[in-house]
Amino acid sequence: MDKEEIFKELITEMASDGDISPSEYKILVAKGKDLGLSQKAIDLLIQLELSTQKPALENQVEARLTFVDDKQSNxxxxxxxxxxxxxxxxxxxxxxxxxxxxxxxxxxxxxxxxxxxxxxxxxxxxxxxxxxxxxxxxxxxxxxxxxxxxxxxxxxxxxxxxxxxxxxx
CATH class of the missing domain: 2.30.29.30 (Pleckstrin-homology domain (PH domain)/Phosphotyrosine-binding domain (PTB))
Incomplete structure (x- = not known):
């Protein structure tokens, strides 16, 4: 596993709710610098991971809404x-x-x-x-x-x- 994959995995874990808080961002910057990544690379990787996670989160929300609608009809x-x-x-x-x-x-x-x-x-x-x-x-x-x-x-x-x-x- 190279350093970018490790960092992407860390971002995925931190952004499990679909967003990154300021304190989580500071942790990611520190870990990214420990892995030898530049500030620009860290920001780009975070943006990339968040943009790929949004559709998955929207699908989960739609599935929950469908379940709630089915439940309400009963x-x-x-x-x-x-x-x-x-x-x-x-x-x-x-x-x-x-x-x-x-x-x-x-x-x-x-x-x-x-x-x-x-x-x-x-x-x-x-x-x-x-x-x-x-x-x-x-x-x-x-x-x-x-x-x-x-x-x-x-x-x-x-x-x-x-x-x-x-x-x-």
Whole structure:
């Protein structure tokens, strides 16, 4: 192994996170000079190694993001209408989003049972958000199944519901 290969290996170990800190740079300069390399050669080798490592790091990040996206599609998200926005304490509207369906649940007027409507995400045609002073209504239009109207959600919940549905379409 010649001195350049040894130095490249050292750079690779130091830059395992994709970057070199100032203290790591000082160590690399000292080791490079111990190996008989000039300052210019040290800087060039560091730049070369960092530029060849970037694509590998980006591929690792993309693989992690893909894994996270796959994991998120299996999670179940539940949103309830806000009491502070005029939602009922006893009968809150609930929207449940999983990987393939959106389910809307609310208590019926007798408070004994719940009425629920489930729609496949692929059958959703549009999502409208109607914001007012007292709360935000979510209107989900579907192909052939009518509308789902969830009342008195917080604005942040409404936009999160919209984002989750659009992400899965």
């Amino acid at each position: 999670e179940v998200y539940t949103f309830k209408s806000a009491i502070t926005r005029g939602g009922s304490i006893l009968t809150p509207d609930t929207i449940i989003i999983d990987g393939t369906t959106v389910t809307y649940k609310r208590r019926n007027k007798y408070l004994i049972n719940t009425d629920s409507v489930s729609v496949a995400i692929s059958k959703i045609s549009s999502i409208k958000i109607d914001t007012s002073l007292w709360g935000t209504d979510i209107i989900i239009d579907t192909f052939g199944s009518g509308k789902i109207i969830g009342k008195n959600f917080t604005k942040s919940d409404a936009y999160e519901i919209q984002r989750l549905i659009k992400e899965r379409q």
